[in-house]
Amino acid sequence: MAYKGPPSSREGSIPSSRTATIGGRVQRDVRLQAALALVVGVALVAVPLFIWGRGKKPSPNAGASASLSNASDDAGPPTVIFGDAGTVAIDAGGRSVTFGQPLYLKCQDPGPGKTPPEKCDHLAVIEEQITKQLAEKASSCMPPSATAVVVNTLVEVRFNKKKLIVKAGKDGATMGQKERTKAVSCMMKGMPSPVWDGIGHAHQRYLFQLLTTFGPSATPGVPGAPPPGGGAPVAPGPTIPP
Numbered sequence: 001m002a003y004k005g006p007p008s009s010r011e012g013s014i015p016s017s018r019t020a021t022i023g024g025r026v027q028r029d030v031r032l033q034a035a036l037a038l039v040v041g042v043a044l045v046a047v048p049l050f051i052w053g054r055g056k057k058p059s060p061n062a063g064a065s066a067s068l069s070n071a072s073d074d075a076g077p078p079t080v081i082f083g084d085a086g087t088v089a090i091d092a093g094g095r096s097v098t099f100g101q102p103l104y105l106k107c108q109d110p111g112p113g114k115t116p117p118e119k120c121d122h123l124a125v126i127e128e129q130i131t132k133q134l135a136e137k138a139s140s141c142m143p144p145s146a147t148a149v150v151v152n153t154l155v156e157v158r159f160n161k162k163k164l165i166v167k168a169g170k171d172g173a174t175m176g177q178k179e180r181t182k183a184v185s186c187m188m189k190g191m192p193s194p195v196w197d198g199i200g201h202a203h204q205r206y207l208f209q210l211l212t213t214f215g216p217s218a219t220p221g222v223p224g225a226p227p228p229g230g231g232a233p234v235a236p237g238p239t240i241p242p
Contacts, residue, residue, distance in 0.1 A: 096215035
């Protein structure tokens with residue numbers, strides 16, 4: 001008779017298929033708990049951030065209030081910002097001043113390479129400083145004129161030497177050379193030097209021109225006003241003694 005071993009060892013053994021089933025359930029439970037913990041963790045982080053962001057959302061009128069506050073603090077001419085409109089017109093001392101879009105003629109770096117003018121980046125800080133200076137000095141430096149006149153302002157910027165050169169240009173100008181040279185020199189007199197370290201630029205040297213139209217100067221009076229009846233003024237007749 002063959003020996004089959006003790007009964008207790010056969011009765012206490014568990015089939016391998018049942019062991020695999022229990023192990024699979026344990027693994028699924030662990031994965032489910034891990035996924036649930038991840039979702040709870042994300043919720044704990046995202047919900048406070050969402051609530052905080054809603055509390056920090058600015059009011060619709062905040063930007064307008066800030067703009068009005070800045071405008072009231074600055075008593076000088078308005079800042080000229082060039083956009084897609086092409087020209088910007090302002091009132092400077094009772095005389096209209098219209099600025100054309102700055103036209104960049106050159107931007108250079110040391111070496112043989114050349115950049116097409118249309119690829120030049122714009123120096124917004126320099127443009128704003130030049131236009132503000134022109135607007136501030138228009139009433140005192142521009143000679144009286146019955147019609148509008150156009151002045152070409154030529155601006156050269158050299159970052160390697162920290163130098164700014166502004167002079168009267170020729171293209172598009174309707175004012176005489178001697179007059180416009182004198183006017184531009186007068187308007188640029190006393191302009192502070194730019195803060196070079198705060199000006200972003202891709203090149204070392206720039207050249208651009210700015211066409212500015214100065215409106216007619218105000219006339220001192222209106223002669224020959226007609227009488228209330230609308231007819232021509234009546235010449236006084238001889239004085240008749242009583």
